[in-house]
Amino acid sequence: xxxxxxxxxxxxxxxxxxxxxxxxxxxxxxxxxxxxxxxxxxxxxxxxxxxxxxxxxxxxxxxxxxxxxxxxxxxxxxxxxxxxxxxxxxxxxxxxxxxxxxxxxxxxxxxxxx
Amino acid sequence: xxxxxxxxxxxxxxxxxxxxxxxxxxxxxxxxxxxxxxxxxxxxxxxxxxxxxxxxxxxxxxxxxxxxxxxxxxxxxxxxxxxxxxxxxxxxxxxxxxxxxxxxxxxxxxxx
Numbered sequence: 001x002x003x004x005x006x007x008x009x010x011x012x013x014x015x016x017x018x019x020x021x022x023x024x025x026x027x028x029x030x031x032x033x034x035x036x037x038x039x040x041x042x043x044x045x046x047x048x049x050x051x052x053x054x055x056x057x058x059x060x061x062x063x064x065x066x067x068x069x070x071x072x073x074x075x076x077x078x079x080x081x082x083x084x085x086x087x088x089x090x091x092x093x094x095x096x097x098x099x100x101x102x103x104x105x106x107x108x109x110x111x112x113x114x
Numbered sequence: 115x116x117x118x119x120x121x122x123x124x125x126x127x128x129x130x131x132x133x134x135x136x137x138x139x140x141x142x143x144x145x146x147x148x149x150x151x152x153x154x155x156x157x158x159x160x161x162x163x164x165x166x167x168x169x170x171x172x173x174x175x176x177x178x179x180x181x182x183x184x185x186x187x188x189x190x191x192x193x194x195x196x197x198x199x200x201x202x203x204x205x206x207x208x209x210x211x212x213x214x215x216x217x218x219x220x221x222x223x224x225x226x
Contacts, residue, residue, distance in 0.1 A: 031212060042118075042205050042216030043159075056213055088157060092214075099211055100147045100166060105159035 002027060004106035006091050012112045013081050021076040021109045025093030029104070032074040034066060035090040037108070043090055049074055050096070078111075086113045116141045116208050120217035127196045128225050134181075135191045135220050137206030144168075147209040148182065150191045153219070154202040162204070165189065196224045 005024045013019050025032050031050045035043035045058040049068035063079045072093075078085055088108040094101045118139045127133035139148070150162040165173045165182050172180050177197075181190045193200055201224045206217040 033213065035214075040219075042207075042218050043214070045213050045215070048213060056211065058213075090159060092159075094212055096212075099145070099209060100164075101212065102161060102164070103149075103209070103212070103214060104161075105151075107156065107158050 004091055004093050004104050006089075006106035006109050008109055009107070010110040010112075012114060014114055015081055015083060017081050018077065018079045019081060019111060021078075021089050021091075021111070023074045023076070023091030023093075023106060025072050025074070025091075026104050029093035029095050030072050031094045031096055032068060032072065033092045033094075033103070034074070034076045035092060036060070037088040037090055039087070046076070081113045083113050086111060116143070116210065116215045118206055118208050118215050118217035120206055120220050122220045123218075124221045124223070126223040126225060127193075129198060130195055132192060132194045133196055133222065135193075135204055135206075135222065137189045137191070137217055139187050139189065139206070139208050139215075141187070141208060141210070143210050148180075148189045149207045149209060149214070150178070150180070150189075151205045151207060151216075152200075152202045153205060159205075163191065193222075198224050198226060200224050 033048040034046040037043040048056040052068045068074045090108045091106045094103045148165045152160045177194045203219045208215045
């Protein structure tokens with residue numbers, strides 16, 4: 001049973017560019033969330049997708065957008081990259097939006113903006 | 115808004131001894147869930163233990179147990195018989211509506 005998988009593992013982008021990160025949820029999971037973890041800090045919630053719609057959003061600007069596909073996989077897009085966007089981006093999946101369901105994380109995508 | 119505070123940036127413990135990591139949180143919700151996650155150098159976030167707020171009994175998973183004090187909004191993690199493999203960053207997290215709010219983390223180093 002494959003867990004949460006993310007790609008790419010590492011990438012380097014230049015300020016002003018755009019980036020797309022990808023996530024496949026754990027088998028059977030239909031809810032995908034994205035978190036940003038800056039170095040030395042705890043993860044911060046970006047947004048959550050369920051039934052191909054954004055259901056919840058954290059305190060992140062509109063430069064951060066996402067998408068969920070019919071197979072439940074998801075993409076995180078960041079436009080007009082800033083140096084401060086450098087972080088580990090974690091994808092998490094769970095079975096529906098019910099509170100208390102175990103949330104599983106992928107290994108993350110390391111984004112460096114130079 | 116929910117907040118989670120971990121007041122210990124770093125902790126160390128000798129192998130086979132017991133260590134307790136502290137966590138406090140703030141919320142106006144009554145039914146919620148609390149978690150401890152472990153993040154080793156590989157960066158994979160691993161669930162250690164979960165606690166349901168409506169259950170008074172403290173959760174236990176093998177060498178890991180919690181002391182959940184709902185009135186005080188406190189949720190500490192006790193690791194017994196510490197092992198070298200327990201070395202990692204530990205995050206306390208509050209969950210409501212399938213969204214996690216994390217603390218800043220505590221780095222735990224287990225020494226041989």
